[in-house]
Amino acid sequence: MIDLILVGYGKMGKMIESIIDPNDFRVTGKFDVSNPVSENLKDKPNVAIEFSTPASVIGNIEFLASRGVNVVCGTTGWYDKAESVKAIVEKYGTGFVYASNFSIGVNIFFRIVKEAAKLLDKYPGYSIDIEETHHTQKLDKPSGTAIRIADYLIESIRRKNKFSSDEPSPEEDSINIVSKRIENVVGNHKVVFESNADEITLEHNAKSRIGFAEGALLAAKFIHGKKGFYRFEDIFTSI
Ligand SMILES: NC(=O)c1ccc[n+]([C@@H]2O[C@H](COP(=O)([O-])OP(=O)(O)OC[C@H]3O[C@@H](n4cnc5c(N)ncnc54)[C@H](O)[C@@H]3O)[C@@H](O)[C@H]2O)c1
CATH class of the missing domain: 3.30.360.10 (Dihydrodipicolinate Reductase; domain 2)
Incomplete structure (x- = not known):
């Protein structure tokens, strides 16, 4: 069982929640602009799935890594900062997998x-x-x-x-x-x-957002208990 939080509870956060298999995942928190994870996280989950906004994603990643939480990141629009995100993940020794497209x-x-x-x-x-x-x-x-x-x-x-x-x-x-x-x-x-x-x-x-949500959940299983910085397109055939 993987304890999961959803950071960003918009179209993608809700789609992921709707297809979760309760045998595999337990959702222990949902965070949004009105309920920021950095202020309201109580229990440490195994994995966070982050689908928020280009403006908020880096702050969320840094906070989650600092708390030792592994992250699946679907938010786009930050790849010019990929090197500094990699450095954050390495500094805290956490796991991180991202994709511009998880389908x-x-x-x-x-x-x-x-x-x-x-x-x-x-x-x-x-x-x-x-x-x-x-x-x-x-x-x-x-x-x-x-x-x-x-x-x-x-x-x-x-x-x-x-x-x-x-x-x-x-x-x-x-x-x-x-x-x-x-x-x-x-x-x-x-x-x-x-x-x-x-x-x-x-x-x-x-055809729908289901493909992205399924891929993000596959990535969550992959990153659970792992360290390192991964791009989904490099690892998807192995999972
Ligand atoms: N990688 C993929 O497969 C994939 C697929 C679809 C969308 N996306 C990307 O994912 C992101 C989200 O897409 P969406 O369609 O769910 O958008 P959305 O606008 O429906 O949802 C974004 C949510 O993020 C929330 N948010 C804003 N600031 C936040 C903060 N500081 N902390 C937590 N949540 C915050 C907003 O309140 C909103 O609910 C976008 O960048 C989009 O391009 C990626």
Whole structure:
């Protein structure tokens, strides 16, 4: 049995709670903006699942690590601070696993994109674009998942070195990410390779938030009793 707290009790916190198997997890606390974990944590849980906001996530991670709590972090929009978060986790000797996207389907999609990138490296006639669409309440832009896709493409395609997201860039070595915000879209990512002759589209479409919640709970089982800083996409096939 894993004692679990939910830090951030919005759409994702509630979805996770709704699918928890009581044979595996006991929810011992739920924290939100009106009930901050740093002020109200009483009993130490085994694992915290953190889905809050880009503005609050780092403070929550630091507080939880300082209390010796292992963390599954789903909040996006903080990856420019990944090195300092890693240092926090190492300082307190806790366990931490994060993902821009906990759905197994997206993690399979990442592997497919990686393979496609190796092929596309050999065919310079193809342009490469990413499009991501999410609901209108999403705070960060582009999505963490779109940034990961861009990273994978840049890793293998030598003619691409960066991505641009605010304005389409005319620079040949840049991958453009177009972000769209449309009511009720859970999460859609497309990678489009286009030549004069044809167009190849790879697409992942999340039908609901269940996939993210299932992945986050898998990650909670993985990180229970472990130390170290992990990215879910590196470890998901082993769990
Ligand atoms: N990694 C993934 O698989 C995945 C999937 C979906 C969403 N997300 C990300 O997770 C985050 C949350 O998404 P959501 O759809 O649940 O958002 P949401 O807006 O529905 O919920 C966020 C919650 O965080 C709470 N919050 C604000 N400040 C807080 C604080 N200091 N401590 C604790 N809680 C606080 C808010 O009150 C709110 O209830 C976003 O960053 C989103 O991009 C990640």
